[in-house]
Amino acid sequence: MTKIMSDAFDYFRAYAVRALCKARSMPQGKMKHLQLVAGRNYNLLKKEAAYAPNMQHLEDFRAAQKLERSLDREPDVAATARCHVTPPGSQNIGREAH
Template sequence: MIMSDAFDDFRAYAVRALCKARSMPQGKMKHLQPVAGRIYNLLKKEAAYAPNMQHLKDFRAAQKLERSLDREPEVAATDRRRVTSPASQDMGREVH
């Protein structure tokens, strides 16, 4: 990202994040996705006044948040597969 194009880049990231949030199902991830969009929007407003290298740190933090949101459903699905209900565990045991 070139700092002279920071305003346009942050705007594009904000729009993408907010559109992604609208298409997500209800839940924690849908609540957190707009947070990333708001961060990009604030960075866009700051970049409109003057280029600032500190924006990159905030930008990377927002990207890290979005990446963690993308991984969260996969991790939750994996955890659900590992956990079995007590009833299904008892079905394989013989009653004495």
């Protein structure tokens, strides 16, 4: 079990570092803010994965990836995709802590 936790932690950490570095290189604006949000989501997933492995993290991870992919597309596409991504906190409301 420790190996799985370590892998998830390292995996989410790599995504967080990449997303935050990408955000630092972007000019000020909504796109930079959303890239920072994606990086923070990965960082939160990293912290959760450090405590215990949880398959439910994958939903949050996929939502963060979807947000990042929408940022890489044209700005008008990113605006419509942003409306469909739910914040990570709202996804955790009905979950039990393991």
